[in-house]
Every structure is written in structure tokens, then in C-alpha cells.
Amino acid sequence: MDYQNVLIAGRWRDPKDPAGHFRAVNPANKQVLPQVYPVCGPDDVHEAIAAGKQAAIELRKAPRERFARFLDLFADKIEAHTDELVEIANLETGLPKEPRLRNGELPRTTDQMRKAARAARELSWCHATIDTSANIRSMMGPLDGPVSVFGPNNFPFAFNSIAGGDFVAAIAAGNPAIAKANTGHPGTTLAFARLAFEAVTETGLPPATVQMIYRTPAELGLQLVSHPEIGASAFTGSKSAGLRLKAAADQAGKPVYLEMSSVNPIFILPGALEERSDDIAAELFGSCALGAGQFCTNPGLMVLQKGERTERFIGTLAEAFAGNRPGVLLSPKAPDGILEAVEILKAAGAALVVGGQIVEDDGYRFANTLMRVDGKTFIGHPEALQTEAFGTASLIVVADDIGQMKEVASVLEGNLTGCVYSHTQGQDDREYAILEPELRPKVGRLLNDKAPTGVAVVPSMNHGGPYPATGHPGFTAVGLPASMLRFAALYCYDNVRPPRLPVELQDKNPTGSMWRLVDGKWTQKNL
Amino acid sequence: MDYQNVLIAGRWRDPKDPAGHFRAVNPANKQVLPQVYPVCGPDDVHEAIAAGKQAAIELRKAPRERFARFLDLFADKIEAHTDELVEIANLETGLPKEPRLRNGELPRTTDQMRKAARAARELSWCHATIDTSANIRSMMGPLDGPVSVFGPNNFPFAFNSIAGGDFVAAIAAGNPAIAKANTGHPGTTLAFARLAFEAVTETGLPPATVQMIYRTPAELGLQLVSHPEIGASAFTGSKSAGLRLKAAADQAGKPVYLEMSSVNPIFILPGALEERSDDIAAELFGSCALGAGQFCTNPGLMVLQKGERTERFIGTLAEAFAGNRPGVLLSPKAPDGILEAVEILKAAGAALVVGGQIVEDDGYRFANTLMRVDGKTFIGHPEALQTEAFGTASLIVVADDIGQMKEVASVLEGNLTGCVYSHTQGQDDREYAILEPELRPKVGRLLNDKAPTGVAVVPSMNHGGPYPATGHPGFTAVGLPASMLRFAALYCYDNVRPPRLPVELQDKNPTGSMWRLVDGKWTQKNL
Structure with a gap:
């Protein structure tokens, strides 16, 4: 078979022991693409x-x-x-x-x-750390x-x-x-x-x-x-x-x-709805629809307090979901995956507001889907009702009051993000103070008044979170x-002779500007 | 039964559902101590x-x-x-x-x-990290x-x-x-x-x-x-x-x-032996005998190059091992544990130099034990020959040459420490350069010319190492x-309103001297 090459040990070559082959599919038109790729066997992997x-x-x-x-x-x-x-x-x-x-x-x-x-x-x-009197030096290395x-x-x-x-x-x-x-x-x-x-x-x-x-x-x-x-x-x-x-x-x-996995809960406090319901609905719809909803930080769960304003908000959001054409999904399996998740959510008590079905089309699509459930049901079936539907599919939890919103937060699994929308003039501050302590340790990144999609590549970013969002909450x-730091080990040098030290740990600052923790103080100087 | 209390939920109390009981033993005289302690059951633990x-x-x-x-x-x-x-x-x-x-x-x-x-x-x-233009702030927290x-x-x-x-x-x-x-x-x-x-x-x-x-x-x-x-x-x-x-x-x-577990390999290069064989033997015996050898960083493995000097070194060390009374071990099971390890080492090809048996005595003791094996045998049975004997019991590997010493290093498991003794005037530097790249990634703390026991409590210390010394090489x-940092999670705050931030991440430096990474620079200043 005319396989596309693998790159192993510096050589572009055919697979040695292919365990099969596959082709990619254009999900926008369901056409199978011509190139044949090998499923690699043990010889290649080893x-x-x-x-x-x-x-x-x-x-x-x-x-x-x-x-x-x-x-x-x-x-x-x-x-x-x-x-x-x-x-x-x-x-x-x-x-x-x-x-x-x-x-x-x-x-x-x-x-x-x-x-x-x-x-x-x-x-x-590499967090070079030097203690001069003990003559011990350490750093993260490969x-x-x-x-x-x-x-x-x-x-x-x-x-x-x-x-x-x-x-x-x-x-x-x-x-x-x-x-x-x-x-x-x-x-x-x-x-x-x-x-x-x-x-x-x-x-x-x-x-x-x-x-x-x-x-x-x-x-x-x-x-x-x-x-x-x-x-x-x-x-x-x-x-x-x-x-x-x-x-x-x-x-x-x-x-x-x-x-x-992550359902990225969004809590919308009553004052925020009173103040800017339509803006929030528009912002969240935009975030839900990004990449046809196939973002790690897609808002899959929204929690609000019951009442007329919440019903109006759900109506506005439902209009946006229903009124926009769903995006093309990434793979032939994607529509079935969303359908399966929707069925699990429904079986656990969620009701469809809009959508819920595969869209027959040139490409792979699933109707933009909004569901709802009451707070008590959510708290009673937290595992099933946190099933991730990887697409533009969100579940709205309508809680009785702030106490129940807090309870919803307390049964959340670990997530990448969590967000709270609140009134800009402080009238939700009491509710925020009740909710935050429960929500904070459940998520890696806590946002205020901002949709979670859009992950800035800055030193302070955390695109991680407690299990099962990731496998370790510290990275x-x-x-x-x-x-x-995920791909490094801590290497310590105790009494190691100066020329044998890695440059990062020698007395002279190797770049003139590297930050090192010397005797408890961060410095860019030589020793 | 008159149990010693447990401390649960703020109360000193009897166990609720003891699954048994035990007493401590004085290992210096094998006397069972009078106090009765409960084996805790599920009610207490939960x-x-x-x-x-x-x-x-x-x-x-x-x-x-x-x-x-x-x-x-x-x-x-x-x-x-x-x-x-x-x-x-x-x-x-x-x-x-x-x-x-x-x-x-x-x-x-x-x-x-x-x-x-x-x-x-x-x-x-907590490594507070603040990016002002993105308004994202993060820190390690409980x-x-x-x-x-x-x-x-x-x-x-x-x-x-x-x-x-x-x-x-x-x-x-x-x-x-x-x-x-x-x-x-x-x-x-x-x-x-x-x-x-x-x-x-x-x-x-x-x-x-x-x-x-x-x-x-x-x-x-x-x-x-x-x-x-x-x-x-x-x-x-x-x-x-x-x-x-x-x-x-x-x-x-x-x-x-x-x-x-850790056998803490010690490599002694030829020049070091030529220069200060007796000093090294004395230092290592002292390290081996500390706490009756029951230290995590006890030197359980020493690697030397064959020759007359090495035989003399082994002789000196053996005299120290044989001539000093073994310390009291920590528990009734300890002597059997060492004996079991010694038998595994012997079965894999190690020969006894001195010791090897339980000492019948008022207290629990095991004879100071030195064993030896050649480099080829070690490389052929690396797993068995790295069995940790938790006491004053060390295995000397006599390698053919520096190439074989390097091979020994290459088959080592992860260890807390590794040490190289070399000539002070540089005549082992070539050997060091051959050995170090193999040894370095196998150990958490690399030492020069210094026994590994004595773990300084300084910021640069690494009392960790690759698996199976620990479960993760980064901590x-x-x-x-x-x-x-082991007991913390990474918490990120994205667009969170200032008064809602933890003090560590507010604009004002909370202590006036806390180090924070602000816009890529470590600083003690306010924002």
C-alpha cells in the first residue's frame, strides 16, 4: 500500500509493521481524503x-x-x-x-x-535555587x-x-x-x-x-x-x-x-441578569458556538436562580441557539457523540429547550442544543448531569435560590474553568461571597463577567484544574x-565542583538576566 | 479495653469501631510497652x-x-x-x-x-504570578x-x-x-x-x-x-x-x-582512592552506620574500579564494619527484613565480605554487612542487586573499568541521591565526565566528595528523585x-474584581516583601 511516511529515528520511511491503515475525512462534505496513513505497529513504536x-x-x-x-x-x-x-x-x-x-x-x-x-x-x-552557605543548588531540568x-x-x-x-x-x-x-x-x-x-x-x-x-x-x-x-x-x-x-x-x-473533560460552569447571579441579560446571552452564545462548541473551555453548564428574568434569559439564549446554523463538527463520530451525551442528560432529568438532534447535511452537524433542569434534580444526579456534550450543547440549571446554587457548586467535578457573572455595582456581592468558596477549588481558572473561551498564553494562565479535568491540580x-514544568525533573547539586555545574547554577548568571532564587531572594545578579 | 485515645474532629476519644489493637515494643530490650493502641476501623477513618x-x-x-x-x-x-x-x-x-x-x-x-x-x-x-495587561493572576493555594x-x-x-x-x-x-x-x-x-x-x-x-x-x-x-x-x-x-x-x-x-526506596549509589573514582582511600572509607562507614543504617539516604551501593587499591579500600571498610557494634534496629521485624534482602542479593550473585547474620542480643540488631559483586554480574541482574537492605548493609560493585562503571550507572533505578568521589586535583575529571551524564538523571541529589546522609533543610534541597525512589520526579x-508545592493546586483568577482576589494577588504587596512574578519579573513591589 502507498502509505504516507512516518518520521522515526531521523528517517522518513514506510511503516515497518503496519497494524492497519486509515484515511482522513473532510467533515464539511463527508468526503474521504485520498492519502493513506498507516496504523503503526510495535516495531515502529519501539x-x-x-x-x-x-x-x-x-x-x-x-x-x-x-x-x-x-x-x-x-x-x-x-x-x-x-x-x-x-x-x-x-x-x-x-x-x-x-x-x-x-x-x-x-x-x-x-x-x-x-x-x-x-x-x-x-x-x-527552571527555578534555579542556590543556597550559598550550604553550597547546594537545584533546578528543573529535562x-x-x-x-x-x-x-x-x-x-x-x-x-x-x-x-x-x-x-x-x-x-x-x-x-x-x-x-x-x-x-x-x-x-x-x-x-x-x-x-x-x-x-x-x-x-x-x-x-x-x-x-x-x-x-x-x-x-x-x-x-x-x-x-x-x-x-x-x-x-x-x-x-x-x-x-x-x-x-x-x-x-x-x-x-x-x-x-x-470540563463542562466549565457559568453562574449568573440575579443582579447581572437584571442589569444586562441580553448582553450576557449574546456573549455566552458566542462562546458556546466557537469552533462548533468543540473547545475545552466551552460553557456546557449555566446555573441561574429561578424567576421571570431567568425565563426571559433562557428564551433569548434559545433564540440564538435555534436561529444560528450549527457549525461543522470535527469528525464523522462527533454527531453521535453529542447525541449520546444528550440522551444521558435527558435520561437523568434534563429537558430539551431547543435542538437535540443530528442535522442531516453535506457536513457533520448537530443542532445547537439547549437543555434545562431544576437544581434539585441536578444535585440528585450530579454525575450524569455533568456529562460533557462536545459541541454547542449546554445545560441550564435553574436553582431555587443562592443556597441551592451553592449546593450545585459543591457537587461539581473538577473543571478547567468556572465563571460568575454579577452586577457591576456590587448588588450581587453577598451571593458571590456565598458561592465563591465552593466554586473556587473546583476549577483551575475562575473568571468574573467573561466567557471562558479564549485562553491567553501568558505566564499567569492556568489551563488545568482538579481531576477529572486533568490528572493533577498543580500543572x-x-x-x-x-x-x-510538566516535562522536567528536580535536579539538586550538593557540593558539586563549580565547573561541573550546569550553566544555570554557576556563580556567574549565564544570561546576565536569568532570574534565580539565591539565598531566598530572586535576583538577576551573579553570585 | 483501655485504649489510648485517637484525635478525631476535635475530640480526644476512644475508637468507635476498633479493628484490633497493638502495643509498641522497645527494640533496645525487646520489651513490649504497656500502652494499648487501637487499630482504627472505618467509622473513625470516615x-x-x-x-x-x-x-x-x-x-x-x-x-x-x-x-x-x-x-x-x-x-x-x-x-x-x-x-x-x-x-x-x-x-x-x-x-x-x-x-x-x-x-x-x-x-x-x-x-x-x-x-x-x-x-x-x-x-x-505560592509563586504569585500576575500579568497586568491580560489582568490574569494565579497562585498555588490549598x-x-x-x-x-x-x-x-x-x-x-x-x-x-x-x-x-x-x-x-x-x-x-x-x-x-x-x-x-x-x-x-x-x-x-x-x-x-x-x-x-x-x-x-x-x-x-x-x-x-x-x-x-x-x-x-x-x-x-x-x-x-x-x-x-x-x-x-x-x-x-x-x-x-x-x-x-x-x-x-x-x-x-x-x-x-x-x-x-533508594540505595544511594556512591561512585569512587580511581584518583580519589589513590589520594584518600582511608578518609573515604571512614566517612562512608560513618554514613552507613548512622541510625543503624536506617536512613533514606544510606549508602547501600558503592561502585569502584577493580585493582589493588580497591581491594585495600574494601579491606579497610570491612574492618570498620566488622569492628563496630551494630546499632539497635527500629522494630522486631527489622532484622528479618535485612536478612531477606541479603539473601536476595546473595542469590543474585553477591558474596559476603563481612556480616550477613542476625545478632542475638538484648535488642534487635543485625551484623554490619558488606557484600561485593563484579560489574558484569550487577549489570546482568540489576533489579535483584538493587534490593534495599534497610540497615548497615552495603553492596560493593567492582567494575572492570570506567566504561563498566558507566554501564552500572545506566541500569540504576531512580534514587534519592548519587555521589561521586574524585581526586581533588582533577585527575578523575575525564572519568567524571563519562559517568555524570548517566548518573545525573537517575538521582534527585547529586553529590561530590560527600556522603549523602544529612539532608539540609534549605530551599535548594531535593529529597526526592525519579521513580521508584518517589512517585514523581518534580517534587x-x-x-x-x-x-x-506538593500540597497545593494552581488557582487562576481571570478578570476577577480586585476586592475578590486573595491578598496574595491584590495590587498591594500584602507583606511588603513577598516575591511575585509580575509581567515576567520577580518583584517585591506593589503593582
């Missing part, structure tokens, strides 16, 4: 791990500057190939070329790549093996397994990466992999610094994340797949960072340099 | 979890200063009760009253407690439930589950703690718990901020670390028990920090404030 391990050993000696140059060069190449990347990503995902792919996601991707380059160059990310990256289907650029946030964080922290292309956009990933490998070669990094395979049988994915020579893994995708990978990695004592997948 | 969860909710509103005051007050009380604590710890562990307990471990315990207080008060530990602490048997003070490093880190980070007393020293733990609870009451913290139970059936321990209302757990002890707790916690998505159990 060769990639061994080559990645070898690269990890070589990379320990590489100056940090080289990682930065690679990332900058890769970003330049991406920009130079914008047309090609936008073309293929559009074909494989149905996401609009403009503004989404060309003007939104691509610049975001190169921006975070350059931010990762800057972090690798500045060195401050892992003892490659990082495997499983990218999601919903951001073919910004979370791509060989160009997105996890990949750049792993590389900037000094690790090689093994990218597992998402099955939804193998051609996009291949296009990135070609550019990445060019940049690797031109920067003089070891060839296996970046490797790329496609789908594997499920069992091989588990072997990958639990392999003794793997450093860590990053996965963004469904909870069911994430939990299987987590179980395998955990058992082997391998770090695994997961971003799995973020977005926001440099913090996201790099 | 009540403690529920009370701890409630305390966690209340503590979110408590000013950080109160945690600092509690820790300072607790340290004062410990000092005021030194005689009593030293007396009971000596009875229960056989550790010498002086200098070990009174002059070493007790001051270390109060010192780290006051360092934790200082960290709680200074606030810099978990959504109590921290359960399982202390080890070998440090009745400094790692005690209600007074040691994990406990103070959990409290300083703002969490309530549920201490599970080590079965070896329940009376010591009870004495600390009384003082801790007095300090809680006097500081006005919620009564369930500290709770204490004793042994539980194994199944209940698993329920504790995996309970939905637990924030995280910390365990220091055996690998077998640690891995069972890890499996349960992992499956529930609950963070668990383990310090399990340390010793060294404040870094050890507090």
Missing part, C-alpha cells in the same frame, strides 16, 4: 522510543540556545507555509480558513512557539527520556502534537518529543512534521529530537506512555481514552499530564513558562 | 475525613498568619516538652537520647517547623480537602506524621492534616498530637485542622488516600506499601507523594518552601 531515549541522552549536552533556535526557526517555517497548512487543516477539520485557521490559530501557534523559544533562552523557567504527545482533534495547529503547546513546552524544557498525530488531521500533522524536521536538521539537534507516528492500536498507546524509557506523556482528548493512558502510565511510575497545559 | 474536609473549607478563609502562629507555637511547645518526647521516642525506637534525639532530631524538627511558619507568613512560596500523612518509622520526630516535614508542609500550605501514626512509635506521635492540638486551640484554627489515628487495616489506608474528600497524601516507607497506596490514589485521581519532601 524504534521511536529507543531513538527518542538516545536523543534525550545527547540533548543533555546541548546548549539551551539550540532549542530556542529550533523553535524560532520552526515558527518562521510555519509562517512561510501558511497557505499549505491552512488548506490541509481546513480539508481535514472543516474549521474555517478565515478567520479561524489563518488569522486566529496559526498566529497563536507561532506566538506560543516563540514564547517557548524565549523561555528556553532566558532560562528563568527528563530521562522522550515526551510522548497525544494531540486533540479540536486545535489542528495550536494543540497539534508536533507544533502545539505540549510539544513546544516539552522541547523548550530540553526533551525530545514523539508526536502521535491525531487521527482527525494526519495530513496537517505530517506537514508540520516536515517543517519541524527541517528545523531540527538546520539547527543541528539530534535527528530523533522530533519523531511522528499516526494512530496505533490502543494497546500500543498504553505501552508508549508506560515504557521504561519514556520521560513523560501529555494527552489532550476524551476522558475515557485519557483514563486508560493514565492507568498504564501510573502503574509504571511515569508522569502523564491529561486534559480530559497547566497553557501559559509559558509554567507549562514546561 | 469521621476524620469528613471533619478534615469541613476544616479545609473553613481554613480557606483563615489568614495565612494563623498557620504561621500555629507552627511557631507548636515548635515552642515541643521544646518545652523535650524531656518527655525524648524519653518516649527512645523507648519506642531505641534511638539514642543523645545526641541523636535531643541534640539532633528534635532541633531539626522545630527548626523546619519554624521555617514552615516563616514560609507561610512570607507568602512567596487543596480541596485534608492531607493524609503516613510517617516512616526511622525519624520519630523529623518525619513524624504530626510534627515532621510532610505535616508542616501541608499545614503551611493551608491544609488540614490527618496523621496516621507510625506503628513503631504511637506514643511519640500521641505526645506530639497533644501539643499540636493545644496549639490549634490556642491559635483559633478549626479543631479538625489536626487529627490523629493509629494503625488501620490495609484496606482502610487505601480508602483514605483515594477518598473523594481527601486533598492529597504523603507517605514515607516501604516500596511495597507505597505502591499499594499509589495504585489506589492514582485510580481515584488523588495526588500522592511517596518516598519509598521534594524536604526543603522549604519547595516541599509545600
